[in-house]
Amino acid sequence: MKRACVIGWPVEHSRSPLVHGYWLKTYGIEGTYTKEAVRPEEVAHFLRSLAADGYVGCNVTLPHKAAAFAAADERQPSATAVSAANTLWLQDGRLVAANTDTYGFMTNLNAQAPGWDARNAPVSILGAGGAAYAIVYGFIEAGAKEVRVFNRTRTRAEALAQTFGPRVTVFDWEDRNAQSRDAAVLVNTTAIGMNREGTLGIDFTAFDKDCVVADIVYVPLETDFLAQARQRGLRTVDGLGMLLHQAVPGFEKWFGHTPVVTNELRDLIIADIEGR
Ligand SMILES: NC(=O)c1ccc[n+]([C@@H]2O[C@H](COP(=O)([O-])OP(=O)(O)OC[C@H]3O[C@@H](n4cnc5c(N)ncnc54)[C@H](OP(=O)(O)O)[C@@H]3O)[C@@H](O)[C@H]2O)c1
Numbered sequence: 156m157k158r159a160c161v162i163g164w165p166v167e168h169s170r171s172p173l174v175h176g177y178w179l180k181t182y183g184i185e186g187t188y189t190k191e192a193v194r195p196e197e198v199a200h201f202l203r204s205l206a207a208d209g210y211v212g213c214n215v216t217l218p219h220k221a222a223a224f225a226a227a228d229e230r231q232p233s234a235t236a237v238s239a240a241n242t243l244w245l246q247d248g249r250l251v252a253a254n255t256d257t258y259g260f261m262t263n264l265n266a267q268a269p270g271w272d273a274r275n276a277p278v279s280i281l282g283a284g285g286a287a288y289a290i291v292y293g294f295i296e297a298g299a300k301e302v303r304v305f306n307r308t309r310t311r312a313e314a315l316a317q318t319f320g321p322r323v324t325v326f327d328w329e330d331r332n333a334q335s336r337d338a339a340v341l342v343n344t345t346a347i348g349m350n351r352e353g354t355l356g357i358d359f360t361a362f363d364k365d366c367v368v369a370d371i372v373y374v375p376l377e378t379d380f381l382a383q384a385r386q387r388g389l390r391t392v393d394g395l396g397m398l399l400h401q402a403v404p405g406f407e408k409w410f411g412h413t414p415v416v417t418n419e420l421r422d423l424i425i426a427d428i429e430g431r
Contacts, residue, residue: 157186158209159409162193162201162223163216170424171214174402177423178414186410198222202243202250211409212244214402220254220285227252236318237288241401244408256289259401260371261297264340266400267392268367271340273299276363279335280304281355282344283311286371288318290344295319303338305331307345336361341384342369348378355380359387370394374428395424 161171167190175188191213193201198219203226205213215223220239224230227240228249234240240252264271278299280287283306294302302323306312309327316323326334335341335357347353349372357380359368368384373394381391399416406414 157184157211157410158189159186159212159214159405160189160191160210161214161216162191162198162219164192164194164218166190166192166216169214169216170398170427171216171402173424173427174399174420175406177420178406178412179410182410182412182414184410184412193219195219195222199226202226205243205250206245206248210245212242212405214405215241215243217285224252226250233257233289233292236292237285239285239288242405242408244405253404254289255401255404256286256397257293257296258404259397259399260290260369261293262400262403263396264367264369264392267396268340268369268390271367273297273339275300276337276339277301277303279331279338279341280344281331281342281347282306283308283315284344284346287344288315290342290371291315291319291323294340295322299339303334305334332356332358335366337363338366339363340367340369342371343378343380344371346372348372348380349374351375351379357383359384359389362387362389364388366390367392371397373398376425376428395421395428399424 161169179186224240229251231253234252234254242253242255278294304312305326305328307328312325316325347355367390369392370378370381371394385391
């Protein structure tokens with residue numbers, strides 16, 4: 156029986172067990188996927204003991220993503236690019252680290268907004284935290300002409316731009332409206348809007364009609380930010396798809412089967428979000 160888990164501190168809120176549990180059942184695979192609350196000071200020890208404890212790998216959530224990156228024996232480019240790991244697996248006794256947030260975000264964007272095109276118009280990113288690194292990396296890899304970063308704390312945006320080079324430009328948080336109207340894609344990577352707390356203060360009135368608006372917050376499924384964009388007739392992409400797609404590579408590595416993100420799985424997670 157293959158065993159995988161998600162580690163975090165806290166970890167109770169994680170919906171990963173629901174996602175992987177659904178796939179294990181759907182494909183009739185004998186395996187388990189559990190939540191493990193691991194204190195920050197215990198992460199290195201926990202990861203060193205993965206094989207001995209019978210695990211084939213794990214997911215890593217906050218605040219352990221940098222520690223997991225550091226603990227790995229091998230790092231995939233997706234993790235090196237953002238100096239953080241969210242997916243680990245054992246390969247010939249060595250611990251391999253990847254970051255599947257980039258894959259999850261870009262796969263979902265391609266699925267929910269096919270044909271988006273940032274070759275001739277900028278991409279605007281709100282936020283410069285861990286998730287922003289993964290998403291900026293995705294757009295740079297996808298050939299975006301310019302990625303504009305707006306963050307409340309400008310120095311964090313500058314550090315992000317330093318990591319990815321001259322195609323990433325930094326703007327003041329106050330300029331997020333004026334400098335995003337011509338954007339091909341606008342993405343909220345901040346925690347604003349989670350449980351309807353806070354507002355991003357974006358006025359979509361003068362935005363280009365082809366702008367695709369994405370949020371990575373997925374509670375509620377349609378944030379106020381997405382609702383306002385949709386009411387202006389813009390195409391929107393919700394954050395749940397990113398969560399589901401980022402889980403695919405880990406499941407494949409641990410359990411040897413490429414899972415599919417289905418509407419049934421989406422509905423299962425939506426029901427959980429809505430407390431049904
Ligand atoms: N859908 C998914 O699969 C997925 C994956 C990863 C993360 N997420 C979600 O994405 C969000 C960000 O995650 P993260 O790991 O990047 O977090 P993080 O590293 O803590 O970064 C948080 C970001 O939000 C900004 N922020 C927070 N409160 C703000 C406020 N009141 N006004 C302006 N900016 C504010 C921060 O700005 P400062 O730098 O100024 O503090 C920073 O840019 C979380 O809600 C997380 O749940 C979703």
